[in-house]
Amino acid sequence: MGINHPKFKAAVVQAAPAFLDLDASVERTVSLIAEASAEGAQLIAFPETWIPGYPWHIWLDSPAWVMAKGFVQRYFDNALQYGTPEADRIAAAAAKHRITVSLGFSERDGGSLYISQWLIGPDGQTISRRRKLKPTHVERTVFGEGDGSDLSVHDTALGRIGSLCCWEHLQPLSKYAMYSQNEQIHIGAWPSFSLYQPFAHALGSEVNVAVSRVYAVEGQCFFLAPCATVSEAMIEELCDTPEKRNLIRAGGGQAAIYGPDGTLLTPTMPDTYDGLLYAELDLGVISIAKSAADPAGHYSRPDVTRLLLNRTPAKRVQDMASPLDPVAEPEDTAQAQ
Known part of the structure; x- marks a missing residue:
């Protein structure tokens, strides 16, 4: 009997x-969720820092200029x-x-920001929350770090389903951690390939589209x-x-969906295209690709190389008893009882 x-x-x-408008960002998010659902999609993926947009200002001038222009606040x-209420509205749209x-x-948490990805189920309930492990280059002037628990597949x-952001896809060990968890659907969120062209080839679309495609394979x-x-x-x-x-130009969009053999499943659109791209996913074809090369399975050599992964959530504050606190002696405890 076959498996469905x-x-x-x-x-x-x-x-x-x-850009820089939370209310309008939520409105646009809810609208795109409704549009994707109306077209029969069961999954929709949004770019890196879609809300409230990627902080391009940090690449364009000094931190002093960024603060003086009001971008930080x-x-x-x-x-x-x-x-x-804004987050609840997005979850409600997923459920609706x-x-x-x-x-x-x-993601705003206390006085810090994080590059985050929130996976919400069709019932509006949270499946997972993750943060980018290491912000890239000048992103570190804005965002904090995630931890090993953020390298998870659900x-x-x-x-x-697993997720990573932008240049996390250039981290070989992080990728291997994801592969090892039998990831079937990967969401790799990108901000835009609009910066420092053409003199910073590593930031351009050619390199990073290749990174996405190689990850699929x-x-x-x-x-x-x-x-x-x-x-x-x-x-x-x-x-x-x-x-x-x-230093920055309009456009830079390179959204796509790739199959497990690297096949491009979506149409190629202009980099200024504004909207949604769709593809049909058949998870049955994954086993065909795996039969040729499974990097964390039959195509691995753990006797030669292996990954050490710490997935324990990092606690910034660990509550513990002070060594100055009085500790009751056993006989005192017995008398108290």
């Missing part, structure tokens, strides 16, 4: 965010926090439209690559000199 492998339609977002104030949502956003009705999984764009309105907001306009 999940088959479903998935959507990835290629669009400009409502505006970015913090418009980040999304779990347990707020019976769709699984992977949301990339700037069972869902659609299959085993290495892990023999479906790779969903949502990717934001930079709008002309964002350029006006960010650039107050001709020099800055030479």
Whole structure:
């Protein structure tokens, strides 16, 4: 008797965010969730820091300029926090439209921000929350770090889903940690390939699209690559000199979905396209790809190389008894009873 492998339609977002506007960001998110569901999608994936947009300002000038222009406070104030009415509205939209949502956003927690991905089930309940382990380059002036618990793959009705952000896909050991957990659907969120072109090839679309495609082949999984764009309105907001306009351009969207053999499953769109891209996923084809190369299974050599992975959540505060606290002696305890 054959096994019925999940088959479903998935959507990835290629669009400009409502930059530095939390309310408008939530509105756009809810609208795209409804649109994807209406087209029959059971999963929708949003780009890195979709809410409230990627902080491009940190790449364009000094930290002093970023603070003086008000970007630091505006970015913090418009980040999304779990347990707020804005977050609840997004979860409610997932439940209303019976769709699984992977949301990339700037997470506000206390006085810190994190590059986060929130996986919400079709019942509106949280499947997982993760943070980017190590912000890239000048991102470290804005965001804190995740920990080993963020390298996790989760069972869902659609299959085993995992997520990483942007240049986490250039970390070989992090990728291997994901492959080892039998990941079937990977959501790799990207911000936009609009920066420092053409003189920083590593930041461009050619390199990073290749990274997405290789991940699909290495892990023999479906790779969903949502990717934001930079709008002309964002350029006006960010650039107050001709020099800055030479550093960032409009467009930069390269959203795609790849099969476990590296096949491109979505149409190729202009990098300024604003909307959703769809593909049909058949998890049954994963076993065919795995038969050739399973990097954490039959194609591995653990006697030669292996990964040491610490998945314990990092606690910034560990409550413990003070050595000065009085400790009752056994006989005192007995008398007290």
